[in-house]
Amino acid sequence: MERRGAVTFDDVNPADGSVIAQVCAADRGFVDEAVAAARIAVNGEWGAMPVRDRATALYRVASAIEARSDCFVAAEVADTGKPVALASRLDIPRAAANFRVFADLIKTAGIEAFHTETVLNYAVRKPLGVVGIITPWNLPLLLLTWKVAPALACGNAVVVKPSEETPATATLLAGVMKEAGIPDGVYNVVHGFGVGSAGEFLSTHAGIDAITFTGESSTGAAIMAAAAPTVKPVSFELGGKNAAIVFADCDFEETADGLAEAVFLNTGQVCLCAERVYVEQSIFASFVEALKRRAAALIPGWPMDTATTLGPLISKEHRSKVLSYYDLARAEGATVVTGGGIPRFGDARDQGCYVQPTLLTGLAEDARCVKEEIFGPVCHIAPFQDEEEAIRMANDTKYGLAASVWTSNLKRGHRVAQQMKAGIAWVNCWFLRDLRTPFGGAGISGIGREGGMHSLNFYSELNNICVKL
Numbered sequence: 104m105e106r107r108g109a110v111t112f113d114d115v116n117p118a119d120g121s122v123i124a125q126v127c128a129a130d131r132g133f134v135d136e137a138v139a140a141a142r143i144a145v146n147g148e149w150g151a152m153p154v155r156d157r158a159t160a161l162y163r164v165a166s167a168i169e170a171r172s173d174c175f176v177a178a179e180v181a182d183t184g185k186p187v188a189l190a191s192r193l194d195i196p197r198a199a200a201n202f203r204v205f206a207d208l209i210k211t212a213g214i215e216a217f218h219t220e221t222v223l224n225y226a227v228r229k230p231l232g233v234v235g236i237i238t239p240w241n242l243p244l245l246l247l248t249w250k251v252a253p254a255l256a257c258g259n260a261v262v263v264k265p266s267e268e269t270p271a272t273a274t275l276l277a278g279v280m281k282e283a284g285i286p287d288g289v290y291n292v293v294h295g296f297g298v299g300s301a302g303e304f305l306s307t308h309a310g311i312d313a314i315t316f317t318g319e320s321s322t323g324a325a326i327m328a329a330a331a332p333t334v335k336p337v338s339f340e341l342g343g344k345n346a347a348i349v350f351a352d353c354d355f356e357e358t359a360d361g362l363a364e365a366v367f368l369n370t371g372q373v374c375l376c377a378e379r380v381y382v383e384q385s386i387f388a389s390f391v392e393a394l395k396r397r398a399a400a401l402i403p404g405w406p407m408d409t410a411t412t413l414g415p416l417i418s419k420e421h422r423s424k425v426l427s428y429y430d431l432a433r434a435e436g437a438t439v440v441t442g443g444g445i446p447r448f449g450d451a452r453d454q455g456c457y458v459q460p461t462l463l464t465g466l467a468e469d470a471r472c473v474k475e476e477i478f479g480p481v482c483h484i485a486p487f488q489d490e491e492e493a494i495r496m497a498n499d500t501k502y503g504l505a506a507s508v509w510t511s512n513l514k515r516g517h518r519v520a521q522q523m524k525a526g527i528a529w530v531n532c533w534f535l536r537d538l539r540t541p542f543g544g545a546g547i548s549g550i551g552r553e554g555g556m557h558s559l560n561f562y563s564e565l566n567n568i569c570v571k572l
């Protein structure tokens with residue numbers, strides 16, 4: 104629904120700075136209407152729908168996303184500047200997969216029961232009600248549907264607020280919901296910003312029963328404070344400063360390929376990207392060279408060109424932040440192995456938000472560039488002497504989202520992975536995800552776990568029934 108007289112803001116293509124669309128910012132009244140529509144839906148047909156029918160509706164949503172895949176891909180690429188090959192391979196297929204996985208799960212989700220001679224306790228699963236969903240710009244539809252799908256599977260209605268940088272695919276999803284026969288009011292989109300805007304209106308709203316959020320740790324803290332007066336349950340997936348540990352006995356080429364992906368995928372704008380790479384001393388110099396070769400092989404280009412492997416950053420503002428870390432790294436004494444600046448194209452891309460892929464060495468472990476999340480195509484590579492030192496350095500962080508360990512010694516792989524302060528630790532791989540597994544962060548990287556049954560439990564109210572026999 105368009106709002107009369109609404110304030111609008113620009114949706115900008117980060118590849119060349121062109122304006123794609125004008126977006127209506129939701130005011131407080133509009134957020135009230137969205138929450139009210141969601142309440143009616145959850146108290147009506149949707150909340151009462153048998154689980155099997157709800158699951159069937161979610162399968163239809165998945166198929167409808169796939170049927171309109173080209174449209175979703177084009178919108179995601181225009182909003183984010185990510186390479187079309189990546190959006191086609193990752194973002195949009197995963198959005199459809201999110202609906203399938205949670206439709207499957209809700210049909211088979213069991214309940215807890217405890218039976219003694221005299222008493223039977225069992226749990227029943229009910230919707231929480233109206234869930235507020237606030238998401239970032241890096242994997243817009245993928246991360247939004249990661250929350251929408253389980254919330255709907257559990258019978259909730261949702262009000263989503265996508266990032267102001269990437270409003271398109273959340274809006275397209277509304278059309279798909281309608282096409283798939285999801286009742287009106289189940290899925291509502293409000294656009295806008297954080298403080299003093301739709302994000303704040305949603306997280307403080309008395310009619311919102313829970314908030315699920317993905318974004319920066321500091322934003323999570325602000326949302327937690329905003330949600331506190333109404334004691335809303337929160338689930339937070341936040342930032343990271345993820346470490347990779349490379350042992351000398353790794354499969355060298357496979358590890359270099361894997362880490363090039365872990366550092367540069369989506370121009371380094373994945374919360375799981377590795378920004379700290381620790382390499383065993385004996386292969387340090389050759390590994391730095393191997394990563395440098397892979398950085399040089401990246402193809403920065405127009406996002407819709409299928410050959411492009413490195414798109415722009417999301418915005419001018421974010422580019423200034425990343426470039427300020429490139430400068431800070433030099434000031435902190437780093438050696439810039441490659442990159443450290445802006446590429447020049449000689450065309451409209453020079454008005455975009457590109458930066459060079461960058462490798463740093465030589466920083467102290469307490470340097471800000473080693474401590475703070477940069478969220479760009481950059482990592483610091485440092486040598487280590489032994490396993491103990493590698494674990495200590497990897498865990499010396501306030502974050503705790505992800506880690507990866509690269510070794511051909513499987514025993515060591517398990518041992519080191521289990522000692523990582525991280526919600527997920529990969530061994531000889533990165534970014535492989537089974538959507539049924541727990542996902543979340545330690546430290547300031549998050550609160551709670553989503554994925555599989557963990558998502559269903561967050562998005563449900565479990566009531567215990569206690570029967571004297």
Ligand code: NAD
Binds near residue numbers: 342
């Ligand atoms: P952000 O925190 O700036 O914004 C995320 C969303 O929150 C946006 O929709 C924004 O409008 C909204 N928002 C901002 N301030 C708000 C406020 N005070 N109240 C309510 N809403 C508010 O994050 P971003 O820059 O969009 O995304 C990048 C960050 O997200 C990085 O830190 C990255 O690590 C993190 N991230 C984490 C995960 C994960 O799964 N842990 C996944 C992707 C991204």
